[in-house]
Amino acid sequence: MMSSCTGSAPGDNATAIARPGTAGVGDRLFPALGNGGYDVVHYGLTLSYVPETNRLKGTAVITARATQNLSRFNLDLSGLRVRAATVQGAKAQVTRRDDELSVTPATTVRNGELFKTVVTYDGTPRTLVGDDGGMEGWIETDDGSTALGQPTGSTTWFPGNHHPSDKATYDITVTVPKDEDGDPYDVVSNGKLITEVDKGETVTRRWRTEEPMASYLAHISVGYFEIHKGRIDDLPFYVAIDPDESAGAAKVPDLVPEIVRWASARFGPYPFSSTGAIVDHLPGLGYALETQTKPYFGKAPDEALLVHELAHQWFGNSVTPSTWKDMWLSEGLATYAEWLWEEERGGRNADEIFEDFYDGTDSESEGIWAFPPADPPSGRRVSDPPVYGRGAMVVHKVREAVGEETFFDILRTWNRRHRHGNADTRQFIALCEDKSGKDLSELFGIWLFNEKKPSRM
Template sequence: MDQRSLRRALAPAAALLMLLAGAGCTADAVKGVQGTPGAAGLRDPYFPKLGNGGYDVRHYALTLDYEPKTGRLTGTAEITARATQDLSAFNLDLHGLTVRSATVDGAPAAVNRAGDELTLRPRDDLRKGSTFRTVVRYSGSPRTVTDADRSEEGWLRTADGALALGEPTGSMAWFPGNHHPSDKATYDITVTVPKGVTAVSNGELRSQRPSADGRRTTFSWHAGQPMASYVATVAIGAYRIETADPADGRGVPVHTAADTTVAARSKELLARIPEFMEWATDYFGPYPFASTGAIVERAGDVGYALETQNRPVFPETSFNAPTLVHELAHQWYGDSVTPKTWQDMWLNEGFATYAEWLYLEDFEDIPVEESFERAFGTEANWAFPPAEPPSAKDISEPPVYYRGAMVLHKIRQAVGDDTFFALIEGWAQTHRHGNASTDDFITYVEEESGEDLTELWDVWLYGEDKPAKP
């Protein structure tokens, strides 16, 4: 071939290279994405393997079928996420259960399992910034998780069904995902159960429909505001359901579910939820979700109350007005403003405990100062600083709750009532539907109040020793 013919033959390729160069493309871009695996764990101070790196979940669509008699769960998790790096593989957290198949953007993905870590390798690497859809089909008998403090979470089989509770790690027992509180998402949770059994979940009930043969019923719930996985819930059993829409348009719809064996005894307090919600919004500002309510279980089904989003869960033995106020306050502090790590747990429990103190003052004539002094005089509250629990088993111990509330009261004394109540409402609004840390809170309080509270933090939040005076 002569030189003129060679140049003519190479001209199209040269033109393409010039076009790509003009568009800012490189040879690597032409070849495709060269991703790396996302991290298996987010190095949380107390649960370093919890959560996963490389992506941000935007939405979970969970389709569940449960048989109470056998305890068998069949599920499909559709996870919509955005890649935060070029990804060749990524992890999901899943405890127990058997994975039947997995796809990424419709193509089969290779799946490897090591304990609670599920590694998916998509057919093609994922580009940073791209949105991708993962579908995992799984089944089995979900496990109950026993925490370091011996409490039980995960999937709890009850006398007539099941109850899913996730704090701090139990949500991985019933669906695969990124189970760290820093990765919040919206949810659609669809649950099919035998006829005569009810399935309650977070958000609002979109539909309730029987199967073609009439033997099963499917309940579809939608949570449209971001939710951390540890406050997702499913309650399956025989419930008395009550729904109330506010007549004056000021409040939010209230959906309650009480186990039929405790429904009559729970009715009076459940009816007070609108009253407590109006009281809470006066202190904490606009309610952050589209509905509220509660789930009340028989005593043997669960041993503690939990702030599951939209409708907290209570055993009958803990269903009283102060605890109801505590869990409702968590909808602002914990569910809407969610901790960045589990080390920031005191921001949840300190605020909710202080809400109890405010309730006691306004409804039972017990001054907040009296609650503070009682907490100050209780030695168990001084076992460790609230912002630095010694280990994972300590994140729900008394100092996190009561010394956390004492920190808030000392702020109130330092800055005055007007500034304090503006601060707690503003904190909820500033970080609405987001995540925040202890450092974020310290910065916020000092910037908004104009006060240097270094001594307060050193003594009350981080101090090892009990002060001489309250």
């Protein structure tokens, strides 16, 4: 993970001074997110949730490796009451300031040590509302709830190191009561369903994510769903559709395999051990989210949106931006996947789509010149149009400059080289220049970093 605190030199663990890990990793757009001094390896989240009261009880077992001698470290958590915490089985002191938990272990955690922190907590999880009215965090639906994490919403339902640079594997176990008719609520999360236990009045489901995942991609949906399961060759898929959206989403269970096969042929092998989608009934949400292995939709998606969110499984989920300002690598490439899909399905070709964005006639082109895609002015604008549409225009310019064969080689190499890791803008530019043998500084300078709308070139 990124850390603004450096660890002690090898062999100095016994004598190096222990000091607190930083609160925040120094991300310009979200300075309070993430924490220094450790790298999370695994989250074991055991949750109990009652939809009727919207009450959540949780135990988070966080396994991490120290990257320095730690006298104290921080966890991000928004709302919810912490009841107790232990580190390596011993009671730890916990203090709180806003969304930061400071955990002081009974003894120093040594640099390189794998250590386990257990936090028990409860309360009514928060819904976060942005300046534009957009919702994230824990959101109640008409028959349950959903947890959406981008960019900060994951902090509302579990404590952790909530920056994209610190990825981990997950086990998410959720217990929910049956309703008044004795019917169980469904619980859908990332990865594979490992166990489902009916205890009479409650049902417990355990989901496992075997590949590293950024916390903003962690997800839970509780409600009633029609479940469609199958396989794409050897890859299992799991599609959950709210009955209120079943008519509009009727094609989704067939489109998911089609899109995954299509994307695999262009971007490289599908990077995870399962796939799917969740179509909920939350029509006022206003966006979809690329939650890992099963992108989330608040209503039935059209083909382009389904392509976009599934393309994120390569661009954004497996290869995750190192910092939030690198988010154009996720959104620009996923948007360009839409262009490729339309081009190959008999719609506009990518040149025509580019022109429609440039002259403002495409319905998604409004606002794309507000700022350079690789330099959002603030965290609240990290999902604004330049990151998407102008980001895709940068990708198209690369395709024009390097040619078809080299372009798709770049995409496949990008996904292979950084599989399940993090990468940044500098690395993408270097790969494009290395594969093409060309100096592309002028191209990226004009289309990616320039403040103003470029002249045609």
